[in-house]
Amino acid sequence: MSRKPFLFLSCLLLLLVGFSVDLGQSLKVPFSVDDVLPMLPRQVSWPVLNSFHSAVDLLPVFIGSLTPNNNASLEWKGACFHGNEARLDITPSDRDDPGLGGGLLHLKTSEAHSLTCMDLYVFATPYRITWDYYFSARDHTLSFDSWEETAELDYVKEHGVSVFLMPSGMLGTLLSLIDVLPLFSNTAWGENANLAFLKKHMGATFEKRPQPWRSVINPEDVHSGDFLAVSKIRGRWGGFETLEKWVTGGFAGHTAVCLKDDLGRLWVGESGHENEKGEEIIVVIPWDEWWALTLKDNSNPQVALLPLHPDVRGKFNNTAAWEYARSMLGKPYGYHNMIFSWIDTLGDNYPPPLDAHLVISVMSMWTRVQPAYAANMWNEALNKRLGTEDLDLYGILEETARRGMSFDELLTIPEQDEWVYSDGKSTTCVAFILAMYKAAGVFGPLADHIQVTEFTIRDAYTLRLFEDNQTRLPSWCNTEKGKLEFCQILGEYRMELPGYNTIDPYPNMNENCPSLPPYYERPSKC
Ligand SMILES: *[C@@H]1O[C@H](CO)[C@@H](O)[C@H](O)[C@H]1NC(C)=O
Ligand SMILES: *[C@@H]1O[C@H](CO)[C@@H](O)[C@H](O)[C@H]1NC(C)=O
Numbered sequence: 001m002s003r004k005p006f007l008f009l010s011c012l013l014l015l016l017v018g019f020s021v022d023l024g025q026s027l028k029v030p031f032s033v034d035d036v037l038p039m040l041p042r043q044v045s046w047p048v049l050n051s052f053h054s055a056v057d058l059l060p061v062f063i064g065s066l067t068p069n070n071n072a073s074l075e076w077k078g079a080c081f082h083g084n085e086a087r088l089d090i091t092p093s094d095r096d097d098p099g100l101g102g103g104l105l106h107l108k109t110s111e112a113h114s115l116t117c118m119d120l121y122v123f124a125t126p127y128r129i130t131w132d133y134y135f136s137a138r139d140h141t142l143s144f145d146s147w148e149e150t151a152e153l154d155y156v157k158e159h160g161v162s163v164f165l166m167p168s169g170m171l172g173t174l175l176s177l178i179d180v181l182p183l184f185s186n187t188a189w190g191e192n193a194n195l196a197f198l199k200k201h202m203g204a205t206f207e208k209r210p211q212p213w214r215s216v217i218n219p220e221d222v223h224s225g226d227f228l229a230v231s232k233i234r235g236r237w238g239g240f241e242t243l244e245k246w247v248t249g250g251f252a253g254h255t256a257v258c259l260k261d262d263l264g265r266l267w268v269g270e271s272g273h274e275n276e277k278g279e280e281i282i283v284v285i286p287w288d289e290w291w292a293l294t295l296k297d298n299s300n301p302q303v304a305l306l307p308l309h310p311d312v313r314g315k316f317n318n319t320a321a322w323e324y325a326r327s328m329l330g331k332p333y334g335y336h337n338m339i340f341s342w343i344d345t346l347g348d349n350y351p352p353p354l355d356a357h358l359v360i361s362v363m364s365m366w367t368r369v370q371p372a373y374a375a376n377m378w379n380e381a382l383n384k385r386l387g388t389e390d391l392d393l394y395g396i397l398e399e400t401a402r403r404g405m406s407f408d409e410l411l412t413i414p415e416q417d418e419w420v421y422s423d424g425k426s427t428t429c430v431a432f433i434l435a436m437y438k439a440a441g442v443f444g445p446l447a448d449h450i451q452v453t454e455f456t457i458r459d460a461y462t463l464r465l466f467e468d469n470q471t472r473l474p475s476w477c478n479t480e481k482g483k484l485e486f487c488q489i490l491g492e493y494r495m496e497l498p499g500y501n502t503i504d505p506y507p508n509m510n511e512n513c514p515s516l517p518p519y520y521e522r523p524s525k526c
């Protein structure tokens with residue numbers, strides 16, 4: 001996944017985690033709401049939002065962008081401190097540590113309106129997001145140790161660092177993130193943080209399994225439609241997948257699918273394959289290439305092969321599957337779908353309007369930081385839900401309010417598979433596979449009543465479509481003498497896929513399923 005969506009999605013996830021931890025604690029934050037809410041400098045932005053329901057009082061306020069040019073400073077009235085001034089200096093790189101250099105943000109607070117109040121700020125570029133909070137009237141500094149890449153430095157020189165004043169009630173949320181950040185570290189420590197998080201919050205076990213940790217597969221035993229479930233546990237991707245797993249209840253974080261051509265050669269179809277430009281796209285590549293990349297992957301992937309049941313394989317129309325796959329080649333990974341399938345999960349799990357508030361906080365911040373990207377990520381999807389065109393986020397909010405609908409109701413309108421976005425049809429990794437199954441006839445006459453974009457990875461591996469007789473699994477499967485119901489082909493830890501191969505497809509499946517940690521109970525026929 002390229003960096004920009006990655007950062008946005010990570011943020012959304014981080015806030016979700018922080019937020020859920022925060023639910024129990026928010027009452028302990030020793031600030032009264034009155035300290036903050038009436039003082040928000042609303043004139044700064046969003047006149048429309050004033051008429052939107054009370055959640056608006058909980059939204060971040062965009063203060064402005066701080067550029068390093070001309071020694072310019074930004075002045076504004078905060079919620080707690082009425083006099084604030086800030087400027088940004090670019091700092092040269094350290095002599096011991098040559099690099100791009102960093103930045104130093106000076107922020108001066110004065111005229112507190114009460115002794116106990118504080119102001120909480122988020123500072124964002126498309127490459128990073130950081131935050132700080134101020135209790136006392138004095139000069140503060142915030143240092144950006146080093147820019148991520150030249151592009152970030154260029155961005156900051158031109159557009160500046162965006163400053164947002166946050167509702168102080170979000171302090172608990174942000175503080176709780178400190179526990180989550182190690183998940184992203186590409187070290188043994190980071191990997192252990194991921195394992196510990198998944199054990200604690202999802203009841204995962206991560207038992208070491210006997211060798212071989214890497215199977216040598218015989219392509220003759222693999223068939224079109226066989227499903228690959230991947231679980232990454234280290235580094236940037238590991239941390240991302242851990243949070244994704246936690247939100248969706250899935251014990252795998254990525255998927256791909258096997259395809260055989262007419263000459264019997266084995267291929268892998270994958271949505272979310274990174275091309276040379278760093279974009280995540282849909283590809284079909286030879287098995288050997290996919291396997292080599294997987295073995296090289298520094299996120300320590302664990303991989304399972306879930307062969308289709310022979311009866312399902314019998315129905316599988318390989319020509320139609322290839323036709324579908326070819327029609328999607330080179331198309332972008334489905335960020336639109338991904339966001340909305342998570343939000344769906346959210347909407348069922350958290351009391352409104354807090355869930356919607358959280359989503360819209362992140363969306364509104366990103367709208368300021370990267371308007372074009374925001375339009376593509378969610379404005380289109382929200383317009384489709386309203387049946388409107390080209391409204392921006394604020395227009396969407398206004399229209400939603402006019403219809404007497406709450407924002408969370410809007411968010412939970414299910415995605416339709418036939419919606420086409422301006423960057424073309426797009427699918428997430430798992431929607432790509434299920435759409436291929438749909439095309440290949442796996443769902444038979446139910447196909448018209450299944451919206452694959454509503455499926456998470458967990459929803460896919462719990463479908464009863466896979467081999468249920470272990471004696472028919474290929475001989476190179478390391479099933480540890482019957483301990484595993486599927487074929488694990490890579491990884492030192494035994495993969496778990498709770499509920500694997502148990503749910504028969506039914507009409508309108510997964511359009512209304514909650515998934516609440518830590519047990520993720522699923523009502524039947526939801
Ligand atoms: C930049 O602003 C700071 C504080 O306002 C001031 O002390 C400094 O002299 C200014 N530098 C230049 C080059 O104008
Ligand atoms: C398989 O799919 C192809 C292409 O969609 C179609 O022409 C063919 O009739 C299908 N075969 C069967 C047995 O349904």
Ligand SMILES: *[C@@H]1O[C@H](CO)[C@@H](O)[C@H](O)[C@H]1NC(C)=O
Nearest residue numbers: 310467468469470471472473
């Ligand atoms: C499993 O497959 C084997 C080999 O095909 C067969 O002999 C056996 O009866 C099957 N078991 C069940 C429970 O279907």
